[in-house]
Amino acid sequence: MGLLDKFKSGLDKTRKFFSSAFTQIAAGTGHFDEDMLDELEEILICADCGIPASGKIIGDVKDKIKKTGDDSSEAVLSTVKDSIVDILGPKTEYRLQEGKLNILIMIGVNGTGKTTTCGKLALRFKNEGKKVILAAADTFRAAAVEQLKAWGEKTDTTVISQGTDGADPAAVVFDAINAANARNADLLIVDTAGRLHNKKNLMDELAKIRRIIDRTAPDADVKSMLIIDSTTGQNAVIQTESFSEVMDLDYVGITKLDGSAKGGVAVAVAYASDKPIVLAGLGESAEDLVDFDPEYFAESLIR
Ligand SMILES: Nc1nc2c(ncn2[C@@H]2O[C@H](COP(=O)(O)OP(=O)(O)OP(=O)(O)O)[C@@H](O)[C@H]2O)c(=O)[nH]1
Ligand SMILES: [Mg+2]
Structure with missing residues (x-):
């Protein structure tokens, strides 16, 4: 399956919601007036695009109609897509740096x-x-390891772990770095x-993991990635903003x-965020x- 098809099938539920609502609005004349654009904005908000982004998209649609005079549903849909691609920004990929250890720290709520x-x-x-090693630094939950x-x-x-009975996550990471170096690994996740x-002790724990990495693997390429769950809707937006405020995040x-x-x-x-979405x-x-692809994502979202 090609990448566009993967996005299309993955985003099937959102697209069905969006396209059936869009078709319903456009069903009358096939041309968009102010009221219909208001309805379109509501659909975007309901598909969880968020109020600010939905406002920008509809603003772009209105500007385009003013400029070209074309208010057909096809033209509107095409501007919606362009505007979404614009908001998503250029495609960014997580790639490994050659010839050194890459370390990727996964972060996020439960x-x-x-x-x-x-x-x-x-x-x-x-x-x-590539040679990959996994570090089981979730020592909090018994089933996690x-x-x-x-x-x-x-x-x-290979998974490096110390069990869950009070093991220190930073100590697990220390062991994992040693294992990664000994095996000449390309990537430690x-x-x-x-x-x-906002849980101070847990955030301190992350900071400690980061200190151990910086001390034990000073030449490694270290990146942190916030994982958000799209089914949580606007909470995912709040999480991205909140985590960005309290720590250095590279990717989402x-x-x-x-x-x-x-x-x-x-x-x-x-x-809402300047951190690139790199994975879907x-x-x-x-x-x-x-890899998150803004063009394919936008295309799959709307048609
Ligand atoms: N449908 C679907 N399910 C997913 C996807 N990613 C993860 N899941 C499911 O979501 C559930 C939680 O995933 P985990 O990977 O355990 O999440 P986690 O962030 O490690 O959870 P904690 O360690 O408890 O914080 C599991 O049932 C996964 O199979 C996805 O892209 N699509
Ligand atoms: Mg987990």
Whole structure:
């Protein structure tokens, strides 16, 4: 399946919602007046694009109609798409730097898909011929280490863990860096426990992990990725803003785009944050992770 088809099938629920509502508005004359544009704005908000981004999109549509005089549904749809692509910004990919250890720290609130995305990424880079190691730094929940180990088995990837009984996540990461260096690994992916940005002790724990990395692997390329769950709608936007305020984030990964008609939340996140969305989770299995593609995403969202 090509990338566009993957986006199309993953975003099926959001697209069906959007296109049936759009067709309903356009059903009369096929031309858009002010009232119809207000309705269109409401649809965008309901698809979780967020109020500010939806306002910008409709503003762009109005400007375009003023300029060209073309208020046909086809022209409106095309401007909506261009405007979404514009909000999403240029395509950014997470890529490994050659010849050094790359470390990726996965961060986010409970249940957003961090561990799953660790497993999916391990498979992806292994398939590219890279040596990957997973660090089970979620020592908070008993089942967490087992869950990561299951992904390790599924993807034939080494998992470094210390169990869950009070193990220090930073100590797990220390061990994992040593293992990564000993094995000349290309990528170390650090799975962390779900946490809220305002829980001080848990955020301190993340800062400690980061200090250990900076001290133990000073030459590594270290990146942090916030994983947000699109089915949580505007909460995902708030999480992106809040985590960005309290820590250095490099990337955002958005999961479960297949799970609801709230796929538009990627647009709201992009509008609210300057962190690029680099990954899209489009299902639960190992292959259902793709590079986030603004053009394909916008296309799949609306038609
Ligand atoms: N449909 C769908 N389900 C997903 C996706 N990503 C993750 N999931 C599911 O979401 C659930 C939670 O995923 P986890 O990877 O355990 O989430 P987590 O962030 O590690 O959770 P905690 O460790 O508890 O904070 C699991 O049932 C996953 O299978 C996705 O892209 N699509
Ligand atoms: Mg987890």
